[in-house]
Amino acid sequence: MGRSHRQSYGGGEMSVAASLVFYFLVFLAEILMFGLLSLVLFWVVYYRGGFKWREDPAREFNFHPVLMVAGFIFFMGHAMLVYRLFRCCNKLTAKLLHTFLYLLAVPCIVVGVITVFDSHNLRVPPIPNLYSLHSWLGLVTVGLFALQVTHTLVVGFFSFWLLLCCEQGTASFRSGLVPVHATFGIITFMLAIATCVTGYTEKAFFVMSNGLYAQLPDEAWVVNAQAACLAGLAILMGFLLYSSRYARASHPVAIVDPPSNSHYVMTQKTYYYRDQM
Known part of the structure; x- marks a missing residue:
């Protein structure tokens, strides 16, 4: 009889202390994401007059901060946490939930972009578009997000679904796409945070001009609190996404050594044969 043993590769196994720290940090992140979305809704409803469509361009703009925070911060943030939180679920389930949350962000971002252009163009006189640091950062962020969605829907569908019929031949190709997608996702999220902060600063100076912002009225506290959440x-x-200790556990590998100069590597679905050198 040959001998067998199981090995684990990569992260995923955390001590009790590390698990407590991890879930505490996730809890804080959830408070900040839900708190930020609640604050921006309170801000535009209580201080900015709520929402209107094209008949009132000033209040149509109020859709912009709410939808951008919902899309880029809330839904995208949760999409990135999926692979950290659902550690014991089937990886296919995590992929589907990750994709679903990304798709929820798409209409938020699209409508958010439309409303800001509308609110500028429909003003009398019109406000110029794409002139500020905030708008330039936003353009880059939306472009990176579009690439992420394209990768998820097109490349992701092709590589993770159609190519599963040839799993062995495409394994290295599919695994090579994962770090690229993950890295650009984090970059997009951080750029979104920087864009939001510049947007809050720009809006605060517009609506609280004539030195009022420097006096820190109640609205200034609400705006600053949102930036602090970001x-x-x-x-x-x-920290949660870059720390390898919180990475999803890799699937175990079983190695069976027959009484010869070769061995088999068995995964959950496929058997591979390797000659020993």
Whole structure:
């Protein structure tokens, strides 16, 4: 009889102390994401007059901060946390949930972009588009997000679904796409945070001009609190997503050594044969 043993590769196994720290940090991130979305809704409803469509361009703009925070921060942030939180679920389930959350962000971002252009173009006189630092950063962020969605829907569908009929031949190709997608996802999220902060600053100076912002009225506290939430999310999400100790567990590999000079490597679905050198 040959001998067999099981090995684990990569992260995924955490001590009790590490698990407590991990879930505490996730809890803080959830508070910040839900808190930020609640604050921006409160801000535009209580201080900015709520929502209107094209008949009132000033209040149509209020869709922009709410939808951008919902799409880029709330839905995209949760999409990136899926692979950290659902550690014991089937990886296909995690992929589907990750894709679903990304898709929820798409209409938020599309409508958010439309409303900001509408609110500028329909003003009398019109406000110029794409002139500020905030708008330039936003353009880059939306472009990177579009690439991420294209990768998820087109490349992801092709590589992770159609190519599964040839799993062995495409394994290296599919695994090579994962770090690229993950890295650009984190970059897009951090750029979104930077864009939001510049947007809050720009809006605060517009609506609280004539030195009022420097006096820190109640609205200024609400705006600053949203920026503080974004800064906290940048720190927490960066740590949670980059730390290898919180990575999803790799599937175990069983190695069976027959009484010969070769061995078989058995995964959950496929058997591979390797000659020993």
